[in-house]
Amino acid sequence: MTRLQQLTCALAGIGLSTISTAHAADWPAPIKAVEARGAKVVGTFDAPGGLKGYAARYNGQGMTLYLTPDGEHVLIGSLLDAQGTDLGQAPLEKLVYAPMGKEMWEQMEKSAWIADGSPKAPRIVYLFSDPNCPYCNLFWQQARPWVESGKVQLRHIMVGMLRPDSPGKAAALLGAKDPQAALNAHEAAGKDSTLKAADKVPGEIRKHLAENLDLMGEMGAQATPSVFYLDDKGRLQQQQGVPQPDVLAKIMGSQAE
Known part of the structure; x- marks a missing residue:
């Protein structure tokens, strides 16, 4: 099981109302729920279809979160366009992997x-x-x-x-x-x-x-x-x-x- 799958399983069945919202960043409740399970959101990016993209770090890996237009739900994983391009890869490279690589090297x-x-x-x-x-x-x-x-x-x-x-x-x-x-x-x-x-x-x-x-x-x-x-x-x-x-x-x- 991958770390992303582990986090997804950890979130399953947990109501958002049971997650503490005491976080420094004023993220929407579903994003705070993901952070409460161990991820660290480091930035946002534009996404199609009314979604809002979030870049996060989890156990040394980058992952993308997509907040639904109603602000009540979050999708975790890849978002592909008609050509099969993962729209989260470029944001992850800029927001997660580049600074994380510099930090690890240091x-x-x-x-x-x-x-x-x-x-x-x-x-x-x-x-x-x-x-x-x-x-x-x-x-x-x-x-x-x-x-x-x-x-x-x-x-x-x-x-x-x-x-x-x-x-x-x-x-x-x-x-x-x-x-x-x-x-x-x-x-x-x-x-x-x-x-x-x-x-x-x-x-x-x-x-x-x-x-x-x-x-x-x-x-x-x-x-x-x-x-x-x-x-x-x-x-x-x-x-x-x-x-x-x-x-x-x-x-x-x-x-x-």
Whole structure:
């Protein structure tokens, strides 16, 4: 079940009179009902047929709401014209995804990450990485041509989620004297890595790992590696898991030399 379906089901059977209308924005009652179930309305847009469009965020995704002309009901989902064009996509891009992408990028910049590559690289790629993740290691290997040529800097946002010793290993990397060297040594060794979990994790590093895991969830990432990059139009894009060669080129911004 998608998040949109979850919200739709949550709204089903709930009378509008039972929803609190104590919201900062003076939205109509049906829109307030949607907000009361966890969505955040961020703007309005014109819609045909006497409808009024609303753009909202829900669990890291954009969705469109359409208020009926009587102001008493709201439709949740896509509105298509005769050519099959979703009339809500452009408003969602402007009102939800563009500002949300900028916000998420800034959050990743502030997170606890380990750099892999030159700080002067023209392209930055973030990924949520677990020390015990074999697919993170595969992505590290895939990225070598771009990283070693100075074209891309990978920023590993360390999390510990796959195995009981993952948090300790992530802490060991973050707390190393040279985190970049420690990470590259671990990844280069692959299955033969000798990385040991930290016996005692300093409070600050424990805090960083918890914040990284929370950020991963906020960004809708469910597995490692979860890769985030900006496309040619500056829009935030996500890749779950190891990418195929054509997708890898898009992530890195060019073909490998």
